[in-house]
Amino acid sequence: MLTAALLLFGAAFWWLHEPMPLRLQPGSQVVDLEIEHGTTANGVADVVVASGADVPVLLLQAWFRFSGQARLIKAGSYEIVPGTSPRRLLSMLVRGEETLKNVTLVEGWTFSQVLQALQKAEQLTPDTLALSPEMIMEKLGKPGVHPEGRFFPDTYTYAKGSSDLAVLKRAARAMDRRLEAAWSLRSPETPLKSPDEALILASIVEKETGKPLDRGQIGGVFTNRLRIGMPLQTDPSVIYGMGARFDGNLRKRDLQQDTPYNTYTRTGLPPTPIAMPGKAALLAAVQPAPTKALYFVSRGDGTSEFSENLDGHNRAVNKYIRGR
Template identity: 85%
Template sequence: MRRVFKILLILGVAAALLLGAAFWWLNHAMPIRLPPGAQVADLEIEHGTSSNGVAETVVASGADVPVAMLQAWFRLSGQARLIKAGSYELVPGTTPRKLLSMLVRGEETLKSITLVEGWTFLQVRSALQKAEQLVPDTLALSPEMIMEKLGKHGIHPEGRFFPDTYAYAKGSSDLALLKRAARAMDRRLDAAWSLRSSDTPLKSPDQALILASIVEKETGKPSDRAQIGGVFSNRLRIGMPLQTDPTVIYGLGLKFDGNLRKRDLQADTPYNTYTRLGLPPTPIAMPGKAALLAAVQPAPTKALYFVSRGDGSSEFSTTLEEHNRAVNKYIRGH
């Protein structure tokens, strides 16, 4: 019995000494040093890693810190089980206490990517491939396969992702980011559709998305956006062709060389709104929030035409005669 008591006493004293040493080290330790010339050390903490393993990972990253003391600090802090897996960056000046706080809070190092209003799905895919430390899980997938994996079987990908800046942890999947952007667009579209004008010619949220994408591509000056939405709504209401160049350009695809010719306007495709009435079959780009609202809440106007003034703004006309005069003035210079 005495022997057991003696062993327990020794263990208790050892634990107390270890505890005291760990907290003394914590309060007196200098910030963790990185290898000479290093501005940052990357930490990748895998799921299921023990606190001892986390300390070993910190040291393996190149940090100059006693692994045994770091292990003891993690355990004796009472927060070892709260350390979260993820991608972290250890920067100069980080103390052991700050390191543990960062790991417990899950303050991962995040990268970001911006999906720009008016981008096509082709441009989105190109940006994803260039994004820093984003795993390209969609690289070998067709657009149809991507939409299938996003739970949107049979839906064309164009315009289905909301343009915004998305933060992600290093090593995240581009498919996961697309899923977030698709959900964001679903929410934005539902919200816009719930605010639609009572006299809108649009029959569904999908039609609103298509029109919004056209408004997005046609708008040069934000203050004109709702007016442009009004022009297209008026045309849809009376059965007049939309006659919008961006849809024709989209239909040309990679054949478009930057110069829209008369023969292009006359060549019939599903996206040629000069040769076909109504909306094209799909969106032609990603519309932002303002374009969505302009599609469902257009400005009250009698205008049926508009032309660019050359400075980003548009000249609106109610009659073809007025429009032709505006074209002569701003396009032909007469």
């Protein structure tokens, strides 16, 4: 009797630690497992076997039951990889080690580009697809807030089947925190009156340059212009205001056609951000580099040439734009 008990114990121990055979779908290297809320331990075992684990379902049910952890199994999306044993499977389900995907939101993207990225993200439920921007912001607890620039650019992980609204909510909270932190570090001399104005200016800085060494200087130029009431004259804002009318070429008539975002025809900041600024652009807006420059022009290599007066700016334009 003792020998039989030892043999049974040994067989059970071996089975618990032995990799489960898997029935893989063509082209797949894992078994996808979806455990719904409220599923019993026996039901979980049924789902595991039905999904592709080639093990006796009664044995799996017995293991879950006698482990003492059956009630700790968490709902979610999982992947069973080759080499997974019944013991490892239960540990994974109890710990809630869900399969995570990720989506990256890039500095300088517009809200439209953010939505496109979310809708293309792997196994992310596109709940925003049928919603207007206003409805989306209401769902996020920000009714009446314009969505542009309100989400922090970063890489966000999510469980398979998660809602894109959940990702947006995390990105919105991240931007709130980053903006609050940046505003607390603002220069005492800043002409900006609120965190929202800082966000707007940061979005312009983000679109004007990707060069770390130039961000503070560009923030300084726009800060100087705001102080003296000089138009910001920033092309990215004009382009944003043109919307679908922009065909890739910014013409003189575009700079003369007044819109709320035309910073050539209007002084001050545009009414909303024009893109998502990152941390560096936020800091450049509230802590601009000390400079007397009022102008800058691209050198053609991604960097900018700064000038304190119009004569110097015209010389820079002739050199770097007109090639004179």
